[in-house]
Amino acid sequence: MISFLGDIISIPAVGPLSGGNGEQEKSDLIESIIRSWGIETITHHDALDGKVPSGKRPNMRIDIKGADPSRRIVIIAHMDVVPPGDLSGWSGDPYRMRREGDRLIGRGVEDNGQALTASLFAVKTLKDMGIEPIHDIVIFLVSDEEETNEKGIGHLLKEGLIRKDDMILVPDHGEPEGRVIELCEKTLLWVKVTVRGKQCHASMPNLGNNALRASMLFGTEVDRALHERYDRIDPLFDHPVSSFEPTKKGPGVDGINVLPGEDVFYIDCRLIPPYTVEEALGTMGEVAESVGKLTGTSITIDTELSETTLHPTPPDSDVVKALSKAIKIATGKEHINGGIGGGTCAALLRNNGFEVAVWETIHNRAHSSDEYVLIENLISDCKVFTALFMGA
Ligand SMILES: [Zn+2]
Numbered sequence: 293m294i295s296f297l298g299d300i301i302s303i304p305a306v307g308p309l310s311g312g313n314g315e316q317e318k319s320d321l322i323e324s325i326i327r328s329w330g331i332e333t334i335t336h337h338d339a340l341d342g343k344v345p346s347g348k349r350p351n352m353r354i355d356i357k358g359a360d361p362s363r364r365i366v367i368i369a370h371m372d373v374v375p376p377g378d379l380s381g382w383s384g385d386p387y388r389m390r391r392e393g394d395r396l397i398g399r400g401v402e403d404n405g406q407a408l409t410a411s412l413f414a415v416k417t418l419k420d421m422g423i424e425p426i427h428d429i430v431i432f433l434v435s436d437e438e439e440t441n442e443k444g445i446g447h448l449l450k451e452g453l454i455r456k457d458d459m460i461l462v463p464d465h466g467e468p469e470g471r472v473i474e475l476c477e478k479t480l481l482w483v484k485v486t487v488r489g490k491q492c493h494a495s496m497p498n499l500g501n502n503a504l505r506a507s508m509l510f511g512t513e514v515d516r517a518l519h520e521r522y523d524r525i526d527p528l529f530d531h532p533v534s535s536f537e538p539t540k541k542g543p544g545v546d547g548i549n550v551l552p553g554e555d556v557f558y559i560d561c562r563l564i565p566p567y568t569v570e571e572a573l574g575t576m577g578e579v580a581e582s583v584g585k586l587t588g589t590s591i592t593i594d595t596e597l598s599e600t601t602l603h604p605t606p607p608d609s610d611v612v613k614a615l616s617k618a619i620k621i622a623t624g625k626e627h628i629n630g631g632i633g634g635g636t637c638a639a640l641l642r643n644n645g646f647e648v649a650v651w652e653t654i655h656n657r658a659h660s661s662d663e664y665v666l667i668e669n670l671i672s673d674c675k676v677f678t679a680l681f682m683g684a
Contacts, residue, residue: 293670294396296325297409298389301400305372307439314344315371315435319352322371322412322433326354329416337451339435339443349435349443353453356415356429356681364428365614365680366458369408370437370444370637373400374659381661395664403658406665406673407463408433410652414677426683427459437464437637445637449644456645459611461680462638463652463673470623470653470672472630473612476528476604476642478535478562480634481569482596483576485510489589491545491553500551504544506587507555511538514579518561521575526564529631534563558596562633569598599634602643609647618680619651623672627651 300322306312323334333355338348350371358365376386376399384390389398398405411431418425432453434444448454465474487507492500518536525532542556561572573593580591605612607629616627638648653669 308343
């Protein structure tokens with residue numbers, strides 16, 4: 293497993309929006325290795341993409357026949373990675389995996405290399421031992437998870453390759469204990485706030501209208517209004533309330549003696565269901581109008597991104613029950629139901645009406661420098677997948 297993980301992460305599989313060549317070379321390598329294990333039931337559902345040299349984004353499907361084909365266990369892992377970022381943050385070449393004690397370090401070892409490796413080795417284990425899985429197993433190794441999902445999971449959905457009664461596991465988020473099965477995400481909303489006043493020299497403020505002052509007032513008022521109005525507590529989430537965080541800041545003026553005519557900042561909102569994007573935007577609009585009137589400025593709110601969570605996966609769904617049992621058998625641990633602030637591709641599946649569990653055992657080093665996984669977790673997640681396939 294260690295050498296397999298080292299081999300696959302040695303090929304940079306970065307998407308074109310981040311300046312990469314896509315996943316084809318990595319996909320070819322994975323395929324040649326699993327064929328060498330005697331697994332031949334491999335099919336391709338590639339999406340055309342003129343932005344990469346191969347002209348396509350590979351999506352590989354591996355099928356294993358089970359005793360009862362009426363239900364399928366589907367695991368979706370992604371092959372693409374994010375670029376290493378600033379190399380000075382790395383203690384070595386990000387694409388040459390290093391081992392330090394129980395740690396394996398390299399870009400993509402966690403996101404999503406560990407899960408990809410563990411699920412394929414679970415299949416290999418059953419094959420090598422001649423064990424027939426309880427249900428049909430389908431493993432999808434997809435592209436484009438880090439950028440748009442359109443050429444990966446989105447493509448599988450468009451082709452109708454995932455069924456409503458599938459038990460779907462997305463091992464792309466987790467925690468170090470390996471106990472939390474993530475069932476839902478908060479609804480995500482990113483807004484850009486633009487406050488327009490009138491620029492002038494700071495020595496004669498009466499000739500202008502300070503956009504930064506109005507922006508600060510709007511910032512505090514909108515912060516108070518959002519936190520007051522959307523105060524529902526849901527213990528399913530680690531951070532059990534909605535969050536509204538001012539984050540990125542526009543450039544502003546260069547001179548200390550210039551009274552700013554425009555101010556821009558951004559708010560990252562994560563709403564506990566069932567609060568909606570429309571409700572939150574409505575509240576922001578009301579505050580923008582009243583502060584605008586009070587200060588004589590115009591305040592506009594633009595949506596930069598929104599991802600609504602429509603259907604949390606029920607805690608008593610079959611996929612959660614099966615996974616919970618597998619975790620218990622393989623590790624002795626009782627699972628905990630959980631929710632997160634957002635960010636996995638499971639939201640896309642859930643919004644299309646699929647029941648999806650998100651689970652793996654990781655230290656949350658994805659996208660950071662010196663990304664690492666523990667060998668112990670690589671092996672124990674493989675055991676959990678094997679138990680899941682066996683319906684043990
Ligand atoms: Zn990922």
